[in-house]
Amino acid sequence: MPAKKLEISVLIVENESLTRTLLSNLLTSAGFRVVGAVSSAKAALPLFRKSAPDVLLLNIDLREGPTGLEVATAARKIAPNVGIAFITSMTDIRTISPDQPAMPEASVYLNSADVSTIEQLVTAIQRAFELAKPGAPMAAKADALKSEPLTDLQFELLRQVALGKSNSAIAALKFTTVKSTENAISRLAKKLKIPSDDANNQRVLIAREFYKLNRGDIGENSPN
Numbered sequence: 001m002p003a004k005k006l007e008i009s010v011l012i013v014e015n016e017s018l019t020r021t022l023l024s025n026l027l028t029s030a031g032f033r034v035v036g037a038v039s040s041a042k043a044a045l046p047l048f049r050k051s052a053p054d055v056l057l058l059n060i061d062l063r064e065g066p067t068g069l070e071v072a073t074a075a076r077k078i079a080p081n082v083g084i085a086f087i088t089s090m091t092d093i094r095t096i097s098p099d100q101p102a103m104p105e106a107s108v109y110l111n112s113a114d115v116s117t118i119e120q121l122v123t124a125i126q127r128a129f130e131l132a133k134p135g136a137p138m139a140a141k142a143d144a145l146k147s148e149p150l151t152d153l154q155f156e157l158l159r160q161v162a163l164g165k166s167n168s169a170i171a172a173l174k175f176t177t178v179k180s181t182e183n184a185i186s187r188l189a190k191k192l193k194i195p196s197d198d199a200n201n202q203r204v205l206i207a208r209e210f211y212k213l214n215r216g217d218i219g220e221n222s223p224n
Contacts, residue, residue, distance in 0.1 A: 005106055006222065007031040007033060008032050008054045008055055008125060008126065008129050009032070009034075009035050009051070009052075009053040009054045009055070009058050010027055010032050010033070010034050010035065010053055010054070010055045010056075010057055010125060011034075011035050011036050011037075011038075011044065011047060011048055011053040011055075011057070011153060012024055012027075012034065012036070012037040012057045012058075013037065013039075013040075013044045013057070013058040013062070013071055013121070014037065014039070014057075014058070014059045014062075014087075015039045015040065015059060015061075015063050015064075016044075016059070017039070017060045017203075019039075019059075021036070021037070021172040023057065023087075025121075026036040026074065026118050026121060027057075027116045027121070027125065028151070029072055029082050029118075030118060030121075032122075032125060035047070035051035035053050036051060036053075039062070040062055040064065040065050041065050041066035041067075041070060041071045041074075042065060044056075044058075044071050045075070048075050048078065048079075048082075049078060049164050054082065054083055054129050055082065055083035055084070055085060055125050055128050055129050055132075056071070056072060056075055056083070056084050056085070057085045057086075057125065057128075058071060058084070058085070058086055058087070059086070059087060059088050060088040061088065068086060069103070069104075072084045072086075072107065073104060076104050079204060081109075081132050081133065082130045082132060082133065083105065083125070083129040083130075083132040084104050084106075084107035084108070084129035084132070085106070085108040085109075085110065085124050085125055085127075085128040086103075086107060086109050086110065086130055087110040087112055087113065087121070087124070088109075088112060088149065089111065089112050089113060089116065093158075099220065106130065106131040107128065108124045108127050108216060109133075110124050111133075111205075119198075125223065128212065140203055147148060148162070153184075153186075154184075154188050154191065155183065157169070157184055157188055158188060158206060158209065158210045158217060159168070159210060160173065160202055161185065161188075161206045161207055161210070162206070162210035162211065164207075164209040165171065167182055167185070168181075174210060183195055185202075185206070188206065189202050189206060190204075190208065192205075192208070192209050194206060
């Protein structure tokens with residue numbers, strides 16, 4: 001298997017004990033060298049410095065302490081060419097909080113709900129390793145950032161629609177025109193693959209997408 005030939009070393013950062021053990025066993029059986037499997041940022045960074053892995057495999061939400069995003073950002077400062085792969089149940093990282101660091105450049109993102117085979121995990125690790133190499137094609141790096149399907153502006157627009165704000169209210173908030181807001185919502189719906197026809201209420205479907213991302217919680221103004 002390619003992983004055996006490349007001898008890629010991996011450090012796993014996952015707060016769930018069972019998942020951490022499963023990932024470690026799967027990657028070891030696939031030919032990777034697992035240098036450690038820890039549950040927190042506090043344990044991860046000292047081991048990262050000591051073991052210098054080729055790839056970090058992280059959950060984003062580590063429950064307590066810094067998030068996986070913060071661990072990855074700190075690791076990149078220590079070793080700029082370390083590969084970063086996230087495996088998480090979160091559909092959009094910005095649902096943790098608005099002040100989270102951005103997804104590190106050329107990182108790979110896996111939604112755990114979409115991972116059904118060991119091959120998908122192996123491919124993600126190998127891709128993270130290749131993308132982090134000096135001289136990796138910029139097109140490949142840009143493609144890796146598709147893990148965030150919406151821009152910050154689109155995400156905020158999604159939030160405002162979910163809050164039930166009218167186009168005119170959103171336009172006033174964003175200091176733009178109602179027509180521009182209508183066009184932005186149309187582009188957002190298209191990106192979310194929400195149909196525009198008489199059989200569907202587009203704004204309701206957009207709001208549902210936000211609830212899926214944010215687990216039904218959009219703050220103190222959330223409708224009951």
